[in-house]
Amino acid sequence: MPEFSLADLESIVAARATSGDASSWTAKLVAGGQAKAAKKLGEEAVETVIAAMSGDTKAVVSESADLLYHWLVVLHLAGVSLEEVMSELERRTARTGLEEKAGRPQQ
Secondary structure, three states: OOOOOOHHHHHHHHHOOOOOOOOOOHHHHHHHHHHHHHHHHHHHHHHHHHHHOOOOHHHHHHHHHHHHHHHHEEEEEEOHHHHHHHHEEEEEHHOOOOHHHHOOOOO
């Protein structure tokens, strides 16, 4: 089975976002703007947490897939690439999590 990656999904989201296809959930979500997409991302995050807390492995898988998809839509609308996020993660993993957190500006 070929490996499917987040980069593959990012490409699909980008293509569907600009397709103008009225039957595409991605196109509809993008047309609704960042607020709509971000709200949906939040809903999926909560659903993933609920599934994890319930111990329902199948639901965790399903909700996680929804979460990642909606996250990529939000990134697309924000003009942020998956590569940028991965580079940031790579930068952060060069140190331990506690060292990295201590180096963040105070908010």
